[in-house]
Amino acid sequence: MKILTEPEVKKLLMKYGIPVTRESIANSPVEAYAIASQIGTPVAMKISSPDISHKSDVGGVVLNVGAHEARTTYDRIISQIKKAAPLARIEGILVQQMAPQGHELIIGLKKDAQFGHALMFGIGGIFVEVYKDVSFRVVPIEKTEALDMISQIRGYPILKGIRGRKPANIEAIANVLVSVSQMAEKENIIELDINPLIVNETGAIAVDARAMIEE
Amino acid sequence: MLSSIFEPESVAVIGASNNEIKWGGRILKNLLSGFQGKIYPVNPKEPIVQGLDSYPSVLDIPGTVEMAVVVVPYAIVHSIVEECGKKKVKGLVVITAGFSEAGNESGEIELVSIARKYGMAMIGPNTLGIVNERARLNASIIGRLPRPGYISFITQSGSLGLALAEWTIGTELGLCKVISTGNKAQTDDVDFIEYLSNDPSTGVIAMYIEGIKRGRKFLDAARNISKPIVAIKTGRSSRGAKAVFSHTGSIAGSDEVYSAAFNQAGILRVDTIDELFDAALAFSCQPLPRGNNVAIFSNGGGASIVAADECEKQGINITDLTEETREKIRKVIPEFASFSNPIDTAGTVSFKIYNDSIKALHDDPNVDAIIVIYVHTMISNAMPPAEAVVEMKQKCDREKGKKPIIACWMGGLGTEEGVDLLKSGCIPNYPVPERAVKALSALIKHSEFLEKVKIRKAN
Numbered sequence: 001m002k003i004l005t006e007p008e009v010k011k012l013l014m015k016y017g018i019p020v021t022r023e024s025i026a027n028s029p030v031e032a033y034a035i036a037s038q039i040g041t042p043v044a045m046k047i048s049s050p051d052i053s054h055k056s057d058v059g060g061v062v063l064n065v066g067a068h069e070a071r072t073t074y075d076r077i078i079s080q081i082k083k084a085a086p087l088a089r090i091e092g093i094l095v096q097q098m099a100p101q102g103h104e105l106i107i108g109l110k111k112d113a114q115f116g117h118a119l120m121f122g123i124g125g126i127f128v129e130v131y132k133d134v135s136f137r138v139v140p141i142e143k144t145e146a147l148d149m150i151s152q153i154r155g156y157p158i159l160k161g162i163r164g165r166k167p168a169n170i171e172a173i174a175n176v177l178v179s180v181s182q183m184a185e186k187e188n189i190i191e192l193d194i195n196p197l198i199v200n201e202t203g204a205i206a207v208d209a210r211a212m213i214e215e
Numbered sequence: 216m217l218s219s220i221f222e223p224e225s226v227a228v229i230g231a232s233n234n235e236i237k238w239g240g241r242i243l244k245n246l247l248s249g250f251q252g253k254i255y256p257v258n259p260k261e262p263i264v265q266g267l268d269s270y271p272s273v274l275d276i277p278g279t280v281e282m283a284v285v286v287v288p289y290a291i292v293h294s295i296v297e298e299c300g301k302k303k304v305k306g307l308v309v310i311t312a313g314f315s316e317a318g319n320e321s322g323e324i325e326l327v328s329i330a331r332k333y334g335m336a337m338i339g340p341n342t343l344g345i346v347n348e349r350a351r352l353n354a355s356i357i358g359r360l361p362r363p364g365y366i367s368f369i370t371q372s373g374s375l376g377l378a379l380a381e382w383t384i385g386t387e388l389g390l391c392k393v394i395s396t397g398n399k400a401q402t403d404d405v406d407f408i409e410y411l412s413n414d415p416s417t418g419v420i421a422m423y424i425e426g427i428k429r430g431r432k433f434l435d436a437a438r439n440i441s442k443p444i445v446a447i448k449t450g451r452s453s454r455g456a457k458a459v460f461s462h463t464g465s466i467a468g469s470d471e472v473y474s475a476a477f478n479q480a481g482i483l484r485v486d487t488i489d490e491l492f493d494a495a496l497a498f499s500c501q502p503l504p505r506g507n508n509v510a511i512f513s514n515g516g517g518a519s520i521v522a523a524d525e526c527e528k529q530g531i532n533i534t535d536l537t538e539e540t541r542e543k544i545r546k547v548i549p550e551f552a553s554f555s556n557p558i559d560t561a562g563t564v565s566f567k568i569y570n571d572s573i574k575a576l577h578d579d580p581n582v583d584a585i586i587v588i589y590v591h592t593m594i595s596n597a598m599p600p601a602e603a604v605v606e607m608k609q610k611c612d613r614e615k616g617k618k619p620i621i622a623c624w625m626g627g628l629g630t631e632e633g634v635d636l637l638k639s640g641c642i643p644n645y646p647v648p649e650r651a652v653k654a655l656s657a658l659i660k661h662s663e664f665l666e667k668v669k670i671r672k673a674n
Binding site for chain 1: 426427430431434460461462463464465466467469471472473474475476479671
């Protein structure tokens with residue numbers, strides 16, 4: 001069993017054609033500045049550590065960072081983590097393209113002893129367990145089934161666009177679901193979360209993701 | 216081959232007893248009470264068992280033995296099964312317990328390997344037996360043969376399942392096969408579903424499931440059968456106690472995954488035993504609706520509102536009737552009654568009202584299914600509307616484009632005659648509107664699933 005770092009998971013997602021936010025690991029304040037300038041600001045900066053799974057809980061996430069703030073933010077996150085999780089191994093700071101505005105969704109996988117893998121779709125964010133507005137399928141699924149599972153959640157009307165808002169790109173979500181369904185067995189996934197997958201009228205993009213795989 | 220177990224020409228009861236309170240005595244008695252094939256008791260200590268010549272060993276039986284029910288102590292069960300193999304028995308029902316259910320995996324593996332060696336099909340061990348009503352074969356501890364019908368019932372719990380099978384005798388439910396699966400060592404749900412899929416006398420499969428052995432195969436088998444499967448899967452509360460790595464891992468308990476898998480395979484998962492048999496009853500005697508549009512007809516406004524509310528909950532559409540239908544119904548019900556759906560006769564009841572109205576609803580192209588409600592009062596009689604429903608149903612069944620009719624005769628005391636008539640006329644009847652609607656909902660869901668499969672295949 002192996003826990004992948006966020007960049008490793010993103011690489012995996014890209015392999016299956018799932019759009020991910022541009023990003024790179026910085027190992028120094030200067031590198032953070034360089035990466036931020038290259039990606040284009042503002043950026044998100046997140047701690048990268050195999051020992052920290054819920055980054056925002058320990059102050060490991062800072063959003064909307066401008067290029068000239070990247071250096072100080074780097075130092076600030078490192079010292080914050082050293083206080084909050086002194087034993088955590090630090091691999092650097094992930095400097096990431098700021099996620100676009102849109103709906104925060106979750107797509108996940110869980111290996112199941114009976115049926116192979118379960119695929120989950122629903123309303124994402126940090127309150128997933130509270131809202132529990134999700135639907136499940138056993139993989140593999142095809143696109144019609146993906147569309148079906150999207151339409152099954154209570155929040156579906158929100159995605160369709162209510163109160164004059166533009167509808168989310170449902171096709172793009174379905175494509176991600178089908179791709180995730182395909183990777184389940186091939187990549188020996190034990191558990192995977194893409195959360196959030198940000199979706200707006202133009203498309204879907206995986207902003208954060210975590211995975212545990214069988215080696 | 217499971218057919219050797221369900222449709223044997225000859226049956227040996229190994230461990231047969233004169234004592235009808237013992238399982239070996241009970242099962243032999245049950246076989247004798249209906250089965251027309253050859254029956255051989257095997258008991259080395261008794262020369263005659265329940266009036267039949269008894270044999271010391273299955274090997275001593277002069278003729279061929281197609282199926283054997285094994286009711287012997289654990290200590291000798293392996294050698295007995297070995298003897299069955301040598302006798303060229305084709306099917307085994309192993310009642311004997313003490314295997315994997317008691318932590319004894321190796322004893323079970325050995326049993327399976329003996330059965331395999333001789334090419335025998337085996338149900339069990341630790342089963343409470345099987346019933347095939349069509350063959351009048353009761354190789355179980357159920358006290359009597361069930362009423363004939365199209366429902367086959369697969370149960371993982373022996374005692375609960377068999378208690379339910381006995382309970383059906385007092386209801387309108389008719390059973391075809393009853394299978395107590397036991398430990399599912401050699402044959403499991405996959406084999407049973409495949410067998411029942413090809414069994415012409417099975418119309419619907421009801422299942423009580425605690426756990427599935429071969430998940431993927433099970434889903435394939437369920438997907439490939441066009442007959443409806445209704446199932447209770449217990450253990451909803453159990454959750455993985457593992458440390459939580461992901462949101463998905465935390466929410467996707469085994470129960471959620473079971474629900475998803477069942478849904479994809481077209482298995483209708485129900486929550487209660489009532490719903491299991493309510494749905495099975497409707498499937499066993501009504502055609503599938505072509506769509507989701509229901510008409511509700513009642514002599515009481517309250518009952519029809521309860522039904523309409525439940526339809527709303529189940530996603531069933533209370534359809535708009537055509538002008539023609541409304542006109543036809545307006546002619547037979549009082550002026551002050553409601554002739555739009557749900558239709559309420561405002562208390563008036565007669566053969567003609569029910570007959571003409573149901574006929575009109577059945578002919579309406581906007582209507583896919585009909586729920587007929589009768590609410591008993593001191594001034595009405597439950598018989599004429601029941602007669603109307605049964606007569607209409609028979610008339611409609613002869614015509615093309617059959618539509619399901621679900622009844623709800625409310626009031627209990629005083630309605631018995633009408634209820635019995637519905638039963639004998641093969642109209643599924645429920646004591647409250649919600650149950651009638653839920654049963655109809657099962658028919659609709661299955662119909663929609665088959666439609667989905669058809670579309671998928673066409674693409």
